[in-house]
Amino acid sequence: MMYSYRIVAIGDIHVELNLLNLAFEWISKNSIDAVIQTGDICNARLLPKDANLAQILNQADSTFDIFKSSNKLINFVPGNHDPIEIGSKYVSDTIINRHSNSGYLFNYKITGIGGSHSVPSQLIGKTVPFIESSLDHIYDLADLDYVGKRIIDDFEYYIHSDIIKNYDYLFPCDILITHTPALIEGADYHNYASLGIYKLIERYQPLLHISGHIHLPKTHIEKIEWENKKATTLINLGSLDEKKIFLIELSKNEIKVDEVSVIELE
Numbered sequence: 560m561m562y563s564y565r566i567v568a569i570g571d572i573h574v575e576l577n578l579l580n581l582a583f584e585w586i587s588k589n590s591i592d593a594v595i596q597t598g599d600i601c602n603a604r605l606l607p608k609d610a611n612l613a614q615i616l617n618q619a620d621s622t623f624d625i626f627k628s629s630n631k632l633i634n635f636v637p638g639n640h641d642p643i644e645i646g647s648k649y650v651s652d653t654i655i656n657r658h659s660n661s662g663y664l665f666n667y668k669i670t671g672i673g674g675s676h677s678v679p680s681q682l683i684g685k686t687v688p689f690i691e692s693s694l695d696h697i698y699d700l701a702d703l704d705y706v707g708k709r710i711i712d713d714f715e716y717y718i719h720s721d722i723i724k725n726y727d728y729l730f731p732c733d734i735l736i737t738h739t740p741a742l743i744e745g746a747d748y749h750n751y752a753s754l755g756i757y758k759l760i761e762r763y764q765p766l767l768h769i770s771g772h773i774h775l776p777k778t779h780i781e782k783i784e785w786e787n788k789k790a791t792t793l794i795n796l797g798s799l800d801e802k803k804i805f806l807i808e809l810s811k812n813e814i815k816v817d818e819v820s821v822i823e824l825e
């Protein structure tokens with residue numbers, strides 16, 4: 560008998576089907592209870608500039624076939640390469656879109672926020688909304704929600720975000736899955752990260768935050784210890800083309816991360 564729930568987390572797939580098959584081969588041999596995927600199932604870079612919705616959605620078919628035939632419980636959020644429709648077209652009792660949709664993964668409360676502030680040209684207006692912008696000086700603040708300032712490479716960026724206003728109602732939770740990583744002070748992936756998501760994490764201190772979206776500087780695990788002794792483990796899954804997936808073992812008896820390990824696919 561296993562004492563932990565064994566969850567595999569998979570980052571950006573971008574139609575890398577050979578690697579996805581390798582990942583699910585590993586999953587089928589290692590008594591995995593559920594799979595988390597943080598979006599970017601499609602890949603706009605492989606599409607013509609004038610691709611229509613049907614062509615974009617086509618890219619997702621094979622991935623969801625693999626999800627379905629695995630018979631595993633899948634929790635995912637759409638990324639910035641994924642049209643909003645993937646959140647409804649492929650869902651079932653076992654394939655769950657967690658964008659803006661709180662629920663339970665075993666005894667853990669889980670919720671999700673998909674999308675990101677950068678959207679490929681073919682996907683403009685077709686992804687889940689994610690409104691956040693950073694300005695290096697203040698002007699015209701009147702109708703923007705100001706969430707905070709980050710100093711990056713000696714520049715002050717003033718960051719405005721609808722993320723808190725739109726998604727605060729999803730919290731608290733134990734597990735937060737987002738496509739976009741949280742913007743932590745001093746992070747070197749600031750162009751891809753969200754201060755709004757960081758602020759939600761700071762406010763609600765979930766046990767676990769799992770994100771994708773950044774392909775560089777690759778996978779990343781970090782633990783924030785809060786002043787009240789709670790802690791949040793942040794995992795950035797990077798992209799599946801790094802040939803890595805993550806095994807996250809969660810306690811069955813309490814709300815606790817037992818272990819996180821990186822699995823190399825070969």
Ligand SMILES: [Zn+2]
Nearest residue numbers: 599638639772
């Ligand atoms: Zn992305």
